[in-house]
Amino acid sequence: xxxxxxxxxxxxxxxxxxxxxxxxxxxxxxxxxxxxxxxxxxxxxxxxxxxxxxxxxxxxxxxxxxxxxxxxxxxxxxxxxxxxxxxxxxxxxxxxxxxxxxxxxxxxxxxxxxxxxxxxxxxxxxxxxxxxxxxxxxxxxxxxxxxxxxxxxxxxxxxxx
Amino acid sequence: xxxxxxxxxxxxxxxxxxxxxxxxxxxxxxxxxxxxxxxxxxxxxxxxxxxxxxxxxxxxxxxxxxxxxxxxxxxxxxxxxxxxxxxxxxxxxxxxxxxxxxxxxxxxxxxxxxxxxxxxxxxxxxxxxxxxxxxxxxxxxxxxxxxxxxxxxxxxxxxxxxxxxxxxx
Numbered sequence: 545x546x547x548x549x550x551x552x553x554x555x556x557x558x559x560x561x562x563x564x565x566x567x568x569x570x571x572x573x574x575x576x577x578x579x580x581x582x583x584x585x586x587x588x589x590x591x592x593x594x595x596x597x598x599x600x601x602x603x604x605x606x607x608x609x610x611x612x613x614x615x616x617x618x619x620x621x622x623x624x625x626x627x628x629x630x631x632x633x634x635x636x637x638x639x640x641x642x643x644x645x646x647x648x649x650x651x652x653x654x655x656x657x658x659x660x661x662x663x664x665x666x667x668x669x670x671x672x673x674x675x676x677x678x679x680x681x682x683x684x685x686x687x688x689x690x691x692x693x694x695x696x697x698x699x700x701x702x703x704x705x
Numbered sequence: 706x707x708x709x710x711x712x713x714x715x716x717x718x719x720x721x722x723x724x725x726x727x728x729x730x731x732x733x734x735x736x737x738x739x740x741x742x743x744x745x746x747x748x749x750x751x752x753x754x755x756x757x758x759x760x761x762x763x764x765x766x767x768x769x770x771x772x773x774x775x776x777x778x779x780x781x782x783x784x785x786x787x788x789x790x791x792x793x794x795x796x797x798x799x800x801x802x803x804x805x806x807x808x809x810x811x812x813x814x815x816x817x818x819x820x821x822x823x824x825x826x827x828x829x830x831x832x833x834x835x836x837x838x839x840x841x842x843x844x845x846x847x848x849x850x851x852x853x854x855x856x857x858x859x860x861x862x863x864x865x866x867x868x869x870x871x872x873x874x
Contacts, residue, residue, distance in 0.1 A: 562810070563757075563758070579742060623841040624841075644842055649831050650830075657830070660805070665823045674831065
């Protein structure tokens with residue numbers, strides 16, 4: 545077999561296998577997600593969970609909701625919700641920063657993780673470990689940002705009253 | 706963009722739609738949800754394939770031509786910290802610039818162990834599509850470039866720590 549034939553054969557087999565794995569795993573789960581999204585228990589779960597996680601990460605309830613949406617469905621959607629809520633509720637800059645840090649570490653957790661599970665990555669490490677990592681980074685960077693802002697504020701002389 | 710499409714699908718599913726107050730005629734809500742999910746799933750599938758297959762083709766071609774071997778040598782010192790071979794830098798960078806679909810396509814051209822796939826997945830899942838998503842963060846009032854750097858550094862660190870922990874556990 546020549547190198548070109550071998551290349552083409554590897555390509556066709558590899559691409560076919562990849563497509564099949566994606567189809568078998570991604571499509572059914574997307575259907576399940578779509579059905580779940582509309583149900584009342586699922587929405588109640590998301591709300592309860594948003595409150596809980598928001599408290600851990602030091603977020604207000606208003607900041608927690610778009611974070612959970614972005615966490616589940618993707619940065620583009622969560623991000624646009626953040627932009628909207630910043631205008632609507634006047635979210636504080638620290639809140640927006642923490643939401644952005646958390647979401648930049650984990651977003652679209654169902655879909656993106658699934659795709660990697662389909663090619664053999666461990667679900668525990670890419671979901672549980674990554675979420676824990678994101679939470680730690682969010683809390684640490686949030687604290688660093690607060691300290692930084694306060695130091696800068698302290699150094700600046702107060703304007704005369 | 707897939708994520709935008711997802712957003713749209715999410716929006717449809719949330720809150721009572723215009724038809725919700727009226728008893729829906731024809732197919733039940735479950736059937737409608739399944740149909741919508743199927744459509745969203747197939748659309749996602751098509752988005753994946755559109756990126757993955759060309760990326761796989763190019764990566765396989767570069768590998769056969771020996772280009773990846775040259776790149777791998779340069780990346781080896783950094784990648785070995787993560788327990789990855791030098792050529793794993795290719796899907797990583799492809800993921801940073803493009804997205805995770807292209808990264809997986811490029812990954813398929815390499816022979817990696819299950820642990821290496823997981824470690825690489827962590828780095829790519831934290832840092833990917835940095836240009837497009839940087840714009841989203843910028844629009845939310847953040848510094849898109851700083852977040853890009855954060856995602857690369859935090860992703861590599863997370864992957865490195867995971868690699869060490871996996872050796873212990």
